[in-house]
Amino acid sequence: MDLIRNGSYNFYKHIAKLFYAVAFIDGNVRPEEIEAFKQTFREEWLKKYTDKEGIGQIFKEFTILHTQERDADESFYEFVGYKREYENLFTNTLRNILWKVSCVIADRVHKKNKSELILLVHLGKELGIVK
Template sequence: MFNSEKIGNEFYQNLGKLFYAVAMADHNVRPVEVKRLRKYVRQHWLEVDQFEDEFHTDSAYQIEIVFDWLEGEEKDGDEYFEEFKEFYKDHPEKFSEKLKQLIVETAESIASSFAGKNRSEMLAIFKLKQLFNH
């Protein structure tokens, strides 16, 4: 899927940014959202490819690592969504329809994990779907 491990790691790091942006859309990342993200990484993302990071760990764990790091930064999620958007525009060939579907599914699952999707999270997911449709 990826022609280099660098792009593979960047791909997962940008997914971490995107999923953080979705969780942070309502200005609050809740423990249940983090738990749902971890569950999705283990159940779905580890199977996507065979890439490993420099520590010989599945690159999909970069999603969690970046998400956790961003939580400590306490910044608005919008700028991270924009960073994901730029990565997507620079590497559209890395995003198969199946991958786009899994990305949206993961984002929706995170958003609905705490008392259903709120308006801010729904808007973030709408922006994501709009990005993928163009």
């Protein structure tokens, strides 16, 4: 995780873009999705990493994206581009955390809707979790 700490701002910003895209893909970010994201991410992240500063930065970036109502697809593809450029940062542990948190966000309100399912399929393929 030293690589993440050294280049943290862009890393955290792009992780936030992923979670924002999952929450906003249906055109609405609900309070339940934000709470699920924050709680699950904090729990999963701290099981594996000691970087508490990163949690706050990701939450801050998520809030900025939400306030700006950024396009969900654009945010997702910016995350994908970053991930592909810095593949070495995305360990199996991190990929599993990203996948789990994304699924929890999508599942929170009315279970997964069609737009969330499509995004999760693309994410799963990108992370190597879905074939």
